[in-house]
Amino acid sequence: MTVTAAPTGVRAVDRPAPPGALRIGLARIGLELRLYLRDPGQVVFSFAYPVIMLLIFGSVFGGETTGPDVRFEDYFLAGIAATGIMLTSFQAVGIAIAEERERGDLGRLQLLGTPPAAYVIGKAGQVVVTTAAQLALLLTVASLAYDVPMPSDVGRWLTFGWVALLGILAGTVLGIAVSPFVGSARAASAGITGFSVVLQFFSGVFFVFAELPTWMQQVAAVFPLKWLTQGMRSVFLPDRAAAGEVAGSWEHGTTALVLGAWVIIGVVVCVRTFRWRRGEG
């Protein structure tokens, strides 16, 4: 027997301190990505869904225009990119946590005394990587197949960067935040997906936002997806299209504020309610 346990008389002081949250978190990013890639359902759904949506909208509305001479393909690309971010962050994380809880993965993390921050780092890292890959695929298809013009100036790409990053962060922490409340993995999948689809209708992903009923616009304005979508429109649509927005402008300040507020709300809810297991502990 080569495996030996520590002599039982060993006092705690003889044992080096356990590794920190960052080190474990970095190891978890690799683990999360590996598990993600080995879940064909996840991969196909989060990569194919936005592209298929783009194909459908391109076929149905191809060549039509909305508002101040904006092509539908361009308008909806923004919504699909925003939806894609919600899909790989909020939806994927919320469903994955429910599955991990059922599989016993979270119970093991609890027994190992894993710092919750390490878990969040792993999730966020995985979401950033998968979202970046998904957006790259979506933009490539949009650009090559539908001639959607890609921004040529740095300013717009910077806008794309901060809007996407805030969306990813909000989606990740909110996905973790809802996990204690969604029940079984099956219920989580149905509930989170259903909620996301309704939110997409309200937030101007499937329809032109300015043409939605006012009450719907007001409900949508509470949630991050509407702002994420609007932020993406400011990246992919020409400046004159801002006149077609409800406020008549891109409202970058409000967008940053609302998305930032959701990140903070998500973090607070996570800290207060996150549990490795159901029930106690």
Add this chain to the structure above:
Amino acid sequence: MTTTQIQPAVRVRGLVKRYGGRAVVDGLDLDVHVGEVFALLGPNGAGKTTTVEILEGLRRRDGGEVRVLGADPATGDRAWRARIGVVAQTTGDGNALTVRETLDHFAAYHSRSEETDELIAAVGLTESAGTRAARLSGGQRRRLEVALSMQGRPELLFLDEPTTGLDPVARRQFWSVLQRLRSGGTTILLTTHYLDEAAHLADQVGVIDAGRLADVAPPDEMGGDLRLRSTVRWREDGGFRTVVTTEPAVVLRDLLNTGPRADLPDLTVTRPSLEEVYLQLVGAAPVAETGTVPSSTDVQGALR
């Protein structure tokens, strides 16, 4: 006295846990000494898992005093948790990582950890090292859990019904893993409802019944007086005669002295098994096999 120098690995006094007003653990006392294997034995619902989960810091208690490796589990920090290993009662379905990938990954959670290959060999999973956890059999997943629990070289290992659902071969393999851990100096607290398991592995057996410890003793001393009563049985006049006694030698001498051609067909002297003692302790069997328990003097009188 060594107990005054070395504090026990686990010390519990008057532990109480209630669910909806009903006490599941009801004034339990327990000491597990450093280096020993302690088996907590009891029927389903006796409070074994609840007790162990409180010791692991997974559940809050409603009363009593608990020290595990000198700390209160309710407030145990990471440094404390690093010193204990846990195999929970339920094993998850497993995920898409292989045995080797799982162990390699979780090595990052410990300040020092066992080599993956050695762990895999120790729990007998060498041939399944490249198999995804989700595709392992229940017994194999259980052994992976054991490998994970010992990866950080814990001083104290909790195993909650580690062999429930394993086939006899897997159970034997499991036992040898635990025996090797024990010889390495690890203190082990395991729960089981298999008496042979307790008898085979444990230095001390505690029988838990209705949330209290009914008895604590080494497995072959379990039951005290109950255990000392032997049953002498022989055939006589076409039927069996049975005598329960604490002094079987005296009974036998008297029997043999009854006559020069004393023939005692089918003579047996049996001591109660751990199982019989256990059943009596948890109130599932009458106190003795005969309606009244004759003392050895009564027996001698009856024989004369």
